[in-house]
Amino acid sequence: MTDKLIIFDTTLRxxxxxxxxxxxxxxxxxxxRQLERLKVDVxxxxxxxxxxxxxxxxxxxxxxxxxxxxCGLSRANDRDIxxxxxxxxxxxxxxxxTFIATSALxxxxxxxxxxxxxFEQAKQSVRFARNLVADVEFSxxxxxxxxxxxxxxxxxAVINEGATTINVPDTVGYAIPELYGNFIKTLxxxxxxxxxxxxxxxxxxxxxxxVANSLAGVKIGGARQVECTINGLGERAGNCSLEEVVMAVKxxxxxxxxxxxxxxxxxxxxxxxxxxxxxxxxxxxxxxxGANAFAHASGIHQDGVLKARDTYxxxxxxxxxxxxxxxxxxxxxxxxxxxxxxxxxxxxxESESDINAAFARFKELADRKSEIFDEDILALVSDESVxxxxxxxxxxxxxxxxxxxxxxxxSVVFTVNGKEVKGExxxxxxxxxxLKAIEMHVQSGAEMVLYSVNxxxxxxxxxxxxxxxxxxxxxxxxGTGSDPDIVVASAKAxxxxxxxxxxKADRVSAQG
Ligand code: KIV
Ligand code: ZN
Numbered sequence: 001m002t003d004k005l006i007i008f009d010t011t012l013r014x015x016x017x018x019x020x021x022x023x024x025x026x027x028x029x030x031x032x033r034q035l036e037r038l039k040v041d042v043x044x045x046x047x048x049x050x051x052x053x054x055x056x057x058x059x060x061x062x063x064x065x066x067x068x069x070x071c072g073l074s075r076a077n078d079r080d081i082x083x084x085x086x087x088x089x090x091x092x093x094x095x096x097x098t099f100i101a102t103s104a105l106x107x108x109x110x111x112x113x114x115x116x117x118x119f120e121q122a123k124q125s126v127r128f129a130r131n132l133v134a135d136v137e138f139s140x141x142x143x144x145x146x147x148x149x150x151x152x153x154x155x156x157a158v159i160n161e162g163a164t165t166i167n168v169p170d171t172v173g174y175a176i177p178e179l180y181g182n183f184i185k186t187l188x189x190x191x192x193x194x195x196x197x198x199x200x201x202x203x204x205x206x207x208x209x210x211v212a213n214s215l216a217g218v219k220i221g222g223a224r225q226v227e228c229t230i231n232g233l234g235e236r237a238g239n240c241s242l243e244e245v246v247m248a249v250k251x252x253x254x255x256x257x258x259x260x261x262x263x264x265x266x267x268x269x270x271x272x273x274x275x276x277x278x279x280x281x282x283x284x285x286x287x288x289x290g291a292n293a294f295a296h297a298s299g300i301h302q303d304g305v306l307k308a309r310d311t312y313x314x315x316x317x318x319x320x321x322x323x324x325x326x327x328x329x330x331x332x333x334x335x336x337x338x339x340x341x342x343x344x345x346x347x348x349x350e351s352e353s354d355i356n357a358a359f360a361r362f363k364e365l366a367d368r369k370s371e372i373f374d375e376d377i378l379a380l381v382s383d384e385s386v387x388x389x390x391x392x393x394x395x396x397x398x399x400x401x402x403x404x405x406x407x408x409x410x411s412v413v414f415t416v417n418g419k420e421v422k423g424e425x426x427x428x429x430x431x432x433x434x435l436k437a438i439e440m441h442v443q444s445g446a447e448m449v450l451y452s453v454n455x456x457x458x459x460x461x462x463x464x465x466x467x468x469x470x471x472x473x474x475x476x477x478x479g480t481g482s483d484p485d486i487v488v489a490s491a492k493a494x495x496x497x498x499x500x501x502x503x504k505a506d507r508v509s510a511q512g
Contacts, residue, residue, distance in 0.1 A: 173206025184221025268321030279478035
């Protein structure tokens with residue numbers, strides 16, 4: 001048994017299944033590069049057979065990433081597996097992850113297949129995948145709620161067919177740490193060829209125990225791979241959070257006795273990149289990456305930390321990247337310094353014109369804000385309101401008037417397919433008036449299901465980062481926008497959400 005814990009990140013696949021978290025190819029590529037910098041062992045880049053867009057994302061990531069294994073998900077059928085192999089063809093290290101449900105409930109109600117049919121299909125697909133790549137992971141979906149005898153039979157068979165990793169998902173977040181840990185242990189003890197594969201845990205957070213369950217799977221069950229996402233992003237209550245599981249194993253090495261390859265000082269930047277890209281804001285009291293994770297408000301705690309830091313701190317803030325939160329650039333910074341900072345932050349822009357456009361926005365921001373932090377730069381480059389070639393709407397300018405006792409008025413200029421238009425409206429507040437001004441013109445009919453504002457770097461001088469979640473005809477999208485003026489940030493976020501609603505994103509869901 002190895003004493004290394006493999007970190008398998010599925011932010012770009014399972015994380016992206018959160019409503020509204022879908023990302024563009026460039027956004028996924030940027031996050032994949034950041035995950036490589038973080039030194040995750042495996043990046044699950046997507047589900048190539050689910051859509052042409054996802055196929056292209058996996059292909060682009062497979063071509064760009066050299067240090068991590070790039071993995072593509074596929075259902076247990078030849079077509080999906082071939083698509084995954086095709087998308088991964090240029091990867092330095094490729095893995096196909098194939099899955100089929102094994103619980104009685106899923107087999108009967110969802111797949112409408114008998115256990116024997118599922119058994120045969122699992123075996124056949126692993127055999128098929130092993131002919132295409134050497135590294136094949138198999139997951140019995142809803143594994144934790146599956147009959148243990150049947151599961152042992154399936155797992156033994158797929159290991160015989162060459163599966164190199166066996167992942168046991170708690171697909172619906174039903175497990176309890178001790179029970180899940182013992183479940184993995186039982187499987188490993190009962191499957192005769194269990195030592196021929198690496199065992200992996202994949203826990204959802206419906207009862208808030210995804211991290212605890214994963215850790216129990218490692219400690220009690222002997223799993224040596226954890227599947228997780230940045231910020232715990234994922235459908236419903238999310239997945240096991242990478243930063244929490246990594247810091248738990250590192251901080252309590254005395255207990256787990258395992259090594260992890262993660263370069264933890266990149267954790268915070270990665271968390272921020274994912275939250276800014278997806279619009280899923282990190283709660284302030286979130287472990288490791290929340291704004292308050294290392295803040296000591298009470299006098300007793302502050303006094304203790306000043307006398308001896310370990311009185312109240314079990315991890316060092318700088319070890320997970322907090323000290324990197326420094327002023328990096330200002331008004332006088334040149335294009336080269338800006339370009340270098342982008343590279344340091346893991347943002348690689350393909351064309352000189354993209355760099356020039358981002359630099360122009362940086363200069364504009366530096367004129368209005370004296371201190372530019374890393375977070376500002378990340379927000380600036382992920383600003384989706386800037387009209388890209390294939391996008392319908394782009395922000396141009398906004399003016400609004402609000403005064404105590406008067407109904408606010410707003411006028412917004414924006415582009416529709418490159419042509420400038422102007423919308424005007426009143427509203428309950430300046431934000432309401434501005435979004436109504438846009439909607440009056442666009443007539444999207446979308447329902448707003450979430451609106452949130454977050455100060456990017458703490459003070460009132462900070463940029464406001466706004467997330468708008470829109471729902472229309474069964475689709476949910478998140479748009480984000482940032483600006484020192486929160487009304488402008490709101491208009492940008494609204495336009496970015498409208499752009500996402502326009503883009504066709506028909507895809508097959510992994511749990512579908
Ligand atoms: O939760 C789950 O079961 C999954 C599988 C597709 C591995 O994400
Ligand atoms: Zn999952």
